[in-house]
Amino acid sequence: MSDEKDFLSAYRQDDYPRPSVTADIVVFMVRAEDSGNYRRDSRTKLSLLLIRRGGHPFKDCWALPGGFLNPDETIEQCALREVQEETAVKPASLLSVGLFSEPNRDPRGWIISNAFVSIISEEKVRQQSGDDASDAEWFDVDFTQEDDGGYMLTLTYRDVTLRAVLTEESSSFGRTSFLIKDSGGLAFDHARIIATALTVLRSGAKEFEYIFDFLPETFTLTQLQNVQETIMNISVLPANFRRKIAPLVEQTDLFTQGAGHRPAKLYRRKKETK
Amino acid sequence: MSDEKDFLSAYRQDDYPRPSVTADIVVFMVRAEDSGNYRRDSRTKLSLLLIRRGGHPFKDCWALPGGFLNPDETIEQCALREVQEETAVKPASLLSVGLFSEPNRDPRGWIISNAFVSIISEEKVRQQSGDDASDAEWFDVDFTQEDDGGYMLTLTYRDVTLRAVLTEESSSFGRTSFLIKDSGGLAFDHARIIATALTVLRSGAKEFEYIFDFLPETFTLTQLQNVQETIMNISVLPANFRRKIAPLVEQTDLFTQGAGHRPAKLYRRKKETK
DNA sequence: CAAATAGTGTCTCTAAGACAATATCAC
């Protein structure tokens, strides 16, 4: 059909207005925090990566890592590229949260953003730390529902505390969407993106999706349980957790050592059997 | 900060290449098909809306309804607008499937599309039918996994049959993504979008999400069960279905009439109790 | 031994699936 060729060569994209498109990524990590005590296990905290903006707009505010989509890549490749530029680590998983397209979400103009959740293990981050003197920092995450039904998102890094207030806008199948009442100093609509990303992460962690991605190749069941409890802000009995997770993991011959108490068997994730 | 104002007024979006952005919508409906027999209930089929393309590219192929995002609307508003333009019906629900951004998915150039699932009740469609002589038609859907692990998507409207072949690319938390092996005559990457949309719909229907949206305000439990069975391509025992759905519905005083058998009580969806 | 975590056994209760039985209409 040269008919079609004619059409395509005559086609001009400029006839329609076009937005800039970005990917913003909520990079999660579960960190172990030394709890002082001489042989007690360390507590774990959920944290996410924020970057201090050096330029306008929202200069000096904290924002999610992200960047513009290039014509030769998919939005997933773009997100992956941006994470790696920022952390030098390839994330274990990347899942879409949704497209944020409020017309006025960015003061620079018409810029829409597809948000992603990305998961990195602390192990990999440690291997890389030190080689960038950038303004990227890991903030501890606390996200809880208030008595009045609103939500409070608190992000903490050393003496910096960002506290955003949100309300639930709609909820559908593991994804809740939020409205910002107070951005707490976060740039753009990033408080909203983070809140939505957290609901996605939590609803996945419930059925053990993603929780393996926070840990190294081999891990103890207690570590795995800690990850789930940390993400979901719950606590379950070890016996029950072990029973539920059993079909998804397999033993190795290795044990932990020198922890001041009984060694734990190391497990690895079992390949899906279908 | 006039500093920031200066920056913003100097900012030029044209410095970065920008894609056109569209919303494509997979509009689902569950249709009752008269099965001839004098007092046997009609069978139900899942169907979706396709539009015959009048212009290039993919002239005369069938495609999903959709259109370009305007600067003054969100992508959800855009999707809603496009559905209404095509069907004159306001869909009961609209949920995002994801952003499809393969660089060469559209021969016209760099055009990325956020896909949505939208659900319409047959009742509302019937109220509207006739007033558009457009090229929009409802195709019956059959989507099954083959023995070789591949997937077959068959869309049927009268004597038109579109048969696409796909393979599973990745799967994560209720969303499976596909690769097209044979588009079956569907335009663009729409076979892929439809397949992904079906996995989203099915994973939601499992826990009774969305199934109410296919029916009128009041309905019988058998109708509701038919919707779920039709979508998921399964069958469950009525007693068990009723027990599971009971907390989500409430009775009305009404009954069906003149069906040639025992009347069924009409129910309505119960408001969420939290 | 004490402190701490690792790991197992089992009781109870609830929910899911299977199946049987009864109810009520149009004709």
Next chain:
DNA sequence: GTGATATTGTCTTAGAGACACTATTTG
């Protein structure tokens, strides 16, 4: 009554949650 669908009852089994108990290391 017959044929069809509507609706309820209950048996069995699988899984979730709670709890008590045993095991193994370091200091």
